[in-house]
Amino acid sequence: MTDIGYVRGELVAPKSPPHSTVGPVAWVQKNLFSTPLDTVLTILGLLFLYWAVPPIFNFAIGHAVGPYGTVEECRAIEAGACWAYIAAEMEFFIYGFYDIPEQWRPNIVFALGTLLLVPLLMPKVPFKRANAILFLFVFPIVSYFLLAGGVFGLKPMPTEKWGGLLVTLIISVVGITLSFPLGIILALGRQSKLPVIKTLCVAFIELVRAVPLITVLFMASIMLPLFMPQGTSVDKLLRALVGVTLFTSAYMAEVVRGGLQAIPRGQYEAGASLGLGYWQRMYFIILPQALKHVIPGIVNNFISLFKDTSLVYIVGMKDLLEAVKTKNDSALEWKAANSATTGYLFAAMVFWVFCFGMSRYSMYMERRLNTGHKR
């Protein structure tokens, strides 16, 4: 029996890990060459990069004509981008047919939006409430009057003239800020115990989700005027906004519902037993947790909305992509082998920058909000 008995005399102090498991060499060994298969995959990956990167680099930079080049240079080269074309048409890509002397108005809107949005997205900046009110309520009104004009001696500027990145951003920002709360309300409605509310929400979600966005945009275009009194016409941009918002809110509702279902019943009960009412329980307890769970899904919807804005060409709006396409097809003075390709590459890059930004921000938010679940 004495073999089994054991009493530790001294506790083992912690010491640092062996050298072979830390540092860059260990990292390479562990992540790139740990098994024969890993080694093969690493080599294949490097070969792929060797095959793919140089041509892309050469097209975009190496053989390309810079923004200050001329159309003759663009016509002379074969395998290079024509950035001079983008630089020359930049105004159209950003503002569409917006009158050139009036372009300071969208510029103010861009600046104001950035000025209000950036501090709103940064967690530590004070005056969040005032900031949010300014961004959500004051900013849209100011922007509308600035852009549309017709007041304070501003030249009227019908929405038919708006275009390019301006329209893309307006539709995305409005779509995102409206479809998010609408989606939450639809998701809560779908879980409601009141049959009328529940049925309405389910019907809306299932109907809108089951048709393509193009159809929704067409319907918004054709159906909305039918509900209006004879003779009044609904603005094209407004139709697109309504269509995109309703469409995204249906998707949003389902994402949020997923989050709601992940919250244990005990959370609802604890809130109820403290005497909190339905909306208080949802606002303070359930939604903060549920939405945190579904941040990836929500941002997925935002990104997809941002890209789907390019479908508004269906109702005759010229968003960024459509503006590029218009110039590609019509700007004869810039006809060159790679002008159109460069145009699309530019559009893709702009979309990518915004979408990647949203994606990174959502990852940052997830990390930041993780504190509550720290164990």
Next chain:
Amino acid sequence: MSQVSETTVDRPVDTSHMKVSSTNVAIEVIGMHKWYSDFHVLRDINLKVMEGERIVIAGPSGSGKSTLIRCINRLEEHQEGQIIVSGTELTADLKRIDEVRREVGMVFQHFNLFPHLTILQNLTLAPIWVRGIPKAEAEATAMHYLERVKIPEQANKFPGQLSGGQQQRVAIARSLCMQPKIMLFDEPTSALDPEMVKEVLEVMISLAEEGMTMICVTHEMGFARQVANRVIFMDQGQIIEQNEPEAFFSNPQHERTKLFLSQILH
């Protein structure tokens, strides 16, 4: 019945204030029935709890103990009979339900703290938004109760960073911050490691000593002996037997009670 333990607290429990002198009825349940669709889960429950009374409900699992106390703050709906809490009858009227819930605190088996809020925020949420108490005052009250449950230093942590026993003490403090007249405990120690049961029972005993009206579903027979005025034994959705703890443990009357006690007391 592996969860049953006989944890007792090593100090003499001061029962001098614990005599129920009040003649005011805190809770009255009259001929109450409840069904889960076809399943008759509570059958003809009649129960009168006076202010300051401490009641322990025992019984095998599935006997309807938890369902009964969850009916008292309407987390569950009853279909027949009456439940009157502090003079307010529970009906489908949401206003009355909220009225009752404000006066009745509840502690759950799994604590149900809000994981995204700090301990202090957990404690002040309802006082601020339900009672309309100013934030500073609510925080002062919260710190007072955190000191009572002996964890004021955890105020700014998140629930996930606390041990089970600490979380349950926070949950008790959270209920107390609403200054309830009645406290319901739904197996408050069943999800805890044995080492932590005692710290939670300590808090519950000190509450009892102050004359809080308590209904406690628990397997802690030591607690029942030390603190309860009355032990209620339930089986198959019915109250089978109720008595003072001494008589209940030493001289059970019903066959089912005898069997239950013989299985849990060694």
